[in-house]
Amino acid sequence: MTAVAVVLMRDLFAVVMLTGIYSLLSASFFVVFDAVDVAFTEAAVGAGISTLLMLSTLTLTGRYAKESTQKPWLALAIVTVTGALLIYGTLDMPTIGSASAPIHQHVAPRYLNDSMQEIAVPNVVTSVLASYRGYDTLGESFVIFTAGIGVLALLMVLQRRRASDVDAHGPMHQHLILRIVAKILIPLILLFALYVQFHGDYGPGGGFQAGVIFAAAIILYSMLFGLSAARQTISQPLIFALSAVGVLLYGGVGVACMLLGGNYLDYDALAEDPVAGQHLGILLVELGVGITVASVMIIIFFTFNGRSLSERGRRR
Amino acid sequence: MNVLGLYNYWVVMVLMMLGFYIVISQGNLIKKIIGLSIFQASVFILYISMAKVAGGTAPILDESISTYSNPLPHVLILTAIVVGVATTALGLALVVRIRESYGTIEEDEIQAQDEEA
Known part of the structure; x- marks a missing residue:
């Protein structure tokens, strides 16, 4: 192979x-x-x-x-x-x-047989991910968040000088066809990411995939129109904040469950009807995961490329 | 028949050993990281192939279907892939920093520089 x-x-x-x-x-x-x-x-x-x-x-x-x-x-x-x-x-x-x-x-038959009554989400992968094994997923989003912070700590360039004098347009700015095709594609990719995010209950999809696809759209944009243009569109402090917001949303759902009288991440407590509570919990948690994954991927890509831009500027 | 039914594990082992070989034999740090991700992918394949049930289908519940593959390994690997890329990014960031302070990403050259210092 x-x-x-x-x-x-x-x-x-x-x-x-x-x-x-x-x-x-x-x-x-x-x-x-x-x-x-x-x-x-x-x-x-x-x-x-x-x-x-x-x-x-x-x-x-x-x-x-x-x-x-x-x-x-x-x-x-x-x-x-x-x-x-x-x-x-x-x-x-x-x-x-x-x-x-x-x-x-051992556990799989229970997931397959009972998850329809307990959670009423057809995609068992989603219900296991967000509900039965919610702690794991919470831990994993923290790992992703931490990795994002680690990359930032290692590669962050202090932005004293605007990157625009090095690279005003993207490396592929001269490709007219690519730019126009991308302009048509990027909104569709973003839309598809949202579909994947909110349709994860019924078909394959969920926060992890949606986050990655969302980030891919932004990365495509920054490749074609230049990093500085992308940074103007999505300000960096905003992404930094969002990556934390995602994890906090996840953790916050857990705390909300506790305040409403359940265990940590026990979504049954979120609404009168346990099944509705599960739906709400899964939706919020997946949203948190999606936000964190997307913003961490964007952060990682921006820091890597910001680094190479400043390298090129130094060599000149 | 019994032995042939184990071929999935053998594919996994071959891939795993290829990754392992890259990690221990190559001096280039980027290739080492690529080797690690091949190793990682082989573990993913191990889990997913164990989750398969003959005649089963993807674990999205529907009344007309009675056999499903095991959803639990899918969940584990799904998250592991995304975590994997995040940690790979961290490794690559380390490589970039090493390159900046040593001017090389070849293991032996880095070691030579360390001994001089």
């Missing part, structure tokens, strides 16, 4: 492109294995955002990797032995698709 080529190549640009393809392939694999929500996320994240991130890193660090000097035999031997052991270990595993595998025996 493409992963093999990744090992062999030294042109990092080609490697990054191949990882994009690799992500897309795994996304289609996830569809085959019924994980539509996951495939959605992988396609948006792996083939879109992370490829872009890698590329913006390459503009900062240079394109070619050095020929490896050390002998790869030791590494190869370690890898072969570990791999052989792991494959030996799989011999006791249940075969693929077998319904009697231990993984299908």
Whole structure:
């Protein structure tokens, strides 16, 4: 598969492109294995955002990797032995698709059988994500938030000088067709992100995917019209605030549940009718996740590119 | 039949070992991070392939369907993918800073500079 080529190549640009393809392939694999929500996320994240991130890193660090000097035999031997052991270990595993595998025996039947009465959200992935395992998701949005802050702390450029004198227009400003097509596409992408956000109860989708798609639209805009134009449209303090607002919204829903007499993140307490409460809770929580994910992705992209702009300015 | 039904694990192991190999054998820090993300993707595939139930369908409830794949691994991996890209970004940010202070992202050159200092 493409992963093999990744090992062999030294042109990092080609490697990054191949990882994009690799992500897309795994996304289609996830569809085959019924994980539509996951495939959605992988396609948006792996083939879109992370490829872009890698590329913006390459503009900062240079394109070619050095020929490896050390002998790869030791590494190869370690890898072969570990791999052989792991494959030996799989011999006791249940075969693929077998319904009697231990993984299908414990909590999953309850989710599948009872979630319609308890939560009344057809997409079980959403109800498990936001309600049954709400704590996990809360933790994960905090991790994303923290990673965003970490990137900021490492790469933030103090904006003493306007970036506009370095790069008044985007790197692709001269491509008229791209600009016009993007102008038509960006509102549609944003609209689609909102659809994914609020339709997550019924079909594949939810806060994580919507956040990533939303961020992708903004990133597309900033690639074509320049970072400074994008920064004027969406002011940075606003995104910083929004990334915190998302996490706080999630946490706040939990606190609201407690104030209304339930446990933390027990949405039953949010309304008279437990099912309506669940709906409201899931909606708010997914919204919080979506806001955090979108703004953190935008922050990460802006800081990476702001860095490369200021680098270029320094070299001149 | 029994052994052939395990092929999903073998694909995962091969991918995982490829990622592992990149991480330990390559000196270039960006390639190391790419290796890590290949490793990570192999774990995703492991989870998702275990969630599959033969004859099942995507876990979106409908009255005409009786078998679904297991939704729990989907949830775990869904969030893990987004968390993964956030942590990858953090790693790349570190690489950028290393490049700025050392002027290189090759592991051996960084080590040589450290020994000189």
